[in-house]
Amino acid sequence: MTAPIAIIGTGIAGLSAAQALIAAGQNVELFDKSRGSGGRMASKRTDAGSVDLGAQYFTARDRRFAEVVQQWRDRGWVAEWSPSLYNASEGGLLPSPDEQIRWVGTPRMSAITRALLGALPVNFACRITEVFRGERHWGLQDAEGLSHGPFSHVIIATPAPQAAALLAAAPKLAGAAASVAMDPTWAVALGFSETLDTQVEGCFIQDNPLDWVARNRSKPGRESSLDTWVLHATSNWSRQHLDSPKEAVIEQLHGAFAEMIGCAVPAPTFSLAHRWLYARPSQAHQWGALADADLGLYACGDWCLSGRVEGAWLSGQEAARRLLEHL
Structure with a gap:
């Protein structure tokens, strides 16, 4: 059985990517440091x-x-x-x-995000601190020191400064994310x-x-x-x-x-x-999503495009499209 795809972040970008991957017959597992989905679309x-x-x-x-x-x-x-x-x-x-x-x-x-999440497997209150590559698969480590995996690919759908820290295995992607104010x-x-x-x-x-x-x-x-x-x-x-x-x-x-x-x-x-x-x-970008297809590591979010909800959704779609292209 093929290892699932890990998605870090359950805002619009992460759930957009998840929906596109599920529609293509892939298995996903989601992670979020908060107690519920939504990211910056959260309500209290x-x-x-x-x-x-x-x-x-x-x-x-x-x-x-x-x-x-x-x-x-x-x-x-x-x-x-x-x-x-x-x-x-x-x-x-x-x-x-x-x-x-x-x-x-x-x-x-x-x-919206609650409906998009539906019954997908998700780990809430789980802050991922490291994304690391094993011999053939990806693993994640959380703030409690627990490991998760194996995963075939990883999509990071968090704000750019947080994404930069998790993209250490792909220095070019990490540098691009770190450049976003x-x-x-x-x-x-x-x-x-x-x-x-x-x-x-x-x-x-x-x-x-x-x-x-x-x-x-x-x-x-x-x-x-x-x-x-x-x-x-x-x-x-x-x-x-x-x-x-x-x-x-x-x-x-x-x-x-x-x-x-x-x-x-x-x-x-x-x-x-x-x-x-x-x-x-602080400003719009035209990346769509960040991708290292050879590694199987991707990043998406509103910061990859317009900074709006629409941009987050489109970025998630683009990350999923690039991933599926290389399966």
Whole structure:
């Protein structure tokens, strides 16, 4: 029996690759350092309902991805989100002319990766620290010192800095991944017992510590007793406050939100903060995926393309395609 293919990371890129490989008759085994799938599409269940702390929505511009998104919609995994969208700059709020179609997972963003994962074999809470080559197969070692394998091939679907460390067996690939700069983002969720008196449901912001806010319950399937908002800080602000205590981050971003939203903002009855250390690549690349076909080692992720959800999915497809080409 042929050894399975290891996939490290269960975000959109890793699960896209897994789906393509399964469709081609291959066996896969997945690993993720978190307790659940989603990566930066993760949602958090809270006393105020589920909140999307990472990716807020996604668009589908590539024909291949658009077709898949329509399949997801037909299965009830995603729905179109048409928020009352604004732009904020120089202290003013103006309706946004942006009319592109936005999609969200239902009833939360992580529903997409959960559905894609299905019953595939996965090892959660398992941080892989080394990918090593044996005589004929690959092995993985985790942070507990346990070994996993053998595997015929390995696909690494993690943020670029983490991928670089796992690509040591392929120095050229490791160097490419190490060259990718990724920006951090502080995300804060605030819940208010009374509905804020504003028409805003999503807002792009300039000249502010914040660059995005969204009314979480304006998205399809999000039921909540509170008026819950998700705030994303700019990359620059997040970098400057990378090691700030969560309480200080919540306080400062709550203040910035109150200044820009144009209505009275009371103290929240619920709040939480999450730091995305590798939220997005600083710039787009056109690699598709990284591959050493002779070794059987591959890497994929949004950082190989556009930095968007669509880019992550396309990159996973490309990694699987290159792998299958060399079987």
